[in-house]
Amino acid sequence: MNVNRTSAGNGDGGTPARESGRSRVRQVAPRSSIATALPDAAGEIAPEKRARVWPLAVATLVVAALLALSLFVGVYDITDGELGAEMMWITRVPRTVALMLAGAAMAASGLVMQMLTQNRFVDATTSGTTEWASLGLLLTAIVAPSVGLVGRMVVSSLFAFIGAMAFMLILRRIVIRSTLVVPLIGIMLGAVISALTTFLAVQFNLLQMVGTWFMGSFTSVVRGRYEVLWIVAIVTLLVFLLADRITVAGLGREVATSVGMRYETILIAGTALVAVAAGVTTVVVGFLPFLGLVVPNVVATLRGDNVRSNLPWECLGGIALVTVCDILGRVVRMPFEVPVSMVLGMVGAVVFITILMRGRSRA
């Protein structure tokens, strides 16, 4: 434990997480038993706790620095008098808050999705969930154009839920020979749904609007136009509350039922959370590809599979990734912006392929 603490003290954000992560893998499983045996083991837990907190604290600082950087990146000179200071509150703060909310929620819901499907390659984008959300969004524009932002999010989330459930049901019916088949099914489903969306958009002359809508971008996030995104903060919080159950559900239906858990309930609750996160972010910012895939995978590689102790890392990772991508997008073509989905797509694809290759070579 001492080793961990000193290495964490070096201040390097990446390495301490990895080292302590290795040792944690062994600690994780019996954690609940440690908690029940707390009075006996009290003497040992104190330093262990500290060791666990250190890397997290460092990572939090790094993410906080990124967020601070995000506040200061932009075209307008915010040091320029009163208006500059006001601009901070009009565009920079909302944007940074939106990055936090969306990043944390998408990463957390990616993790939930992966636990529930017991597959590493599933997230909202590879299960077709976002495509369903966008179909819902388009339908609101066609059927009830005046429904407003909230109504649109409700419909979008509802469609996302239907989509995620359909995906789960299909998974249950088929014999899976390879883990890669699962995301393939999701991507296939998503392609069918997005084809339908495109067809409808063409029929109703909405194709251009759809293109702009679904392009994940924080450019249009300003005060007064993003606040509904706080809903996903609730989602993230609920994921924290359900974390242990989701971990157990992740062990499969037999194990979960045998320890007395209502597996179906957790499955539906988890899916609903993912659906709300996907629906709301799709309506407010658009697609954030790979986010829910890359972050949980990286965290799991470093730290193992306990949902509850990983969750803070998922959130930090999600925030960090989406913030870095957004800052990149803001800087690369200044004064124009490159949509975050584009940067995320490139970064995500590289990370995803790396994970795939490493997985292969280890197997």
Added chain:
Amino acid sequence: MTLRTSRKPRLLGLAAIAASAALVLSACSSSPSEETDAKPEAGATVSITDNFGTVDVPVNPETVVALDNHVFETLTEWDIDLAAAPKGIMGSVWPGYTDNDDVVDIGSHREPNLEAIVAAQPDLIIAGYRFGDSYDDIKKQNPDAVVIDIAPREGEDLMSELKRGNTILGQIFDHEEEAEATNAGLDEAIAGAKEAYNGSDTVMAVNTSGGKIGYLAPGVGRSVGPVFGALGLVPALEVEGASSDHQGDDISVEAIAASNPEWIIALDRDASFAPEEREEGSAPAAELIAGSEALKNVPAVTKGNIIYLDANFYLTEDIHAYTELFEQIQAAFAAA
């Protein structure tokens, strides 16, 4: 052959006027001999030069199919019947064609029903523009029809291109005088707007869609880009390598605020769709620009110097639309 002059980009408005005037004069002087009647006899043709070369087109062709949005307004004015048209991309601007069941629907350019063109057995097909990709197919499938593409060519001066297309239409449909008057109207509107411009105010052109703002580059930006060159406007923000596509470049409100434009010219791309029932997420341009907190101190907003393009501009983009736009700009500049 009289159109040879218009193949080259004309740089000066004056030269353009002179050239088109000369062109019409020469056309007029040669035509009376063959067109003594109001209606030319069947079989009369006129030789025009379209984007692909010289074509002999029957004068006042009997069955016409038009696919290029630039021509509908002119054809409407001249009461030209169409056998088929792409109703899917015509919005509600030309009800005379879209609401007429005798006009076969070809759909949109993304999913065109090209067979409908063949079935109409047209004498003349005005192809091109959004249907540019289908040009070869259309030509192959309709060997008996004359296929022309008179849409403005990329890289050429848009205003000359619009006049060129209009002049050709005038020759084909025997409305040369009207075409000339329309061309002169455009030149007049440009001259008027130029005169009203104080020569120093900075201008930013944007488009809006789905609640987002895109930057339209001077010169190349969709719809409004060519206005900069035509009027000699000073851009509030000029960036190398800006996009010329229909979405424009992703730009934040703070970047617009930083460039501090005196004028904003805005194209609302969603405006032509369901204008009476537009949804909140795709806030109209007015709400996005004039209602933006970040832009409230920009001169264009404080002085109300925002020019919104006609709701249907994205669909029309023809010589009439630009003439009206320039008149609108002139009025706005003059009132400021």
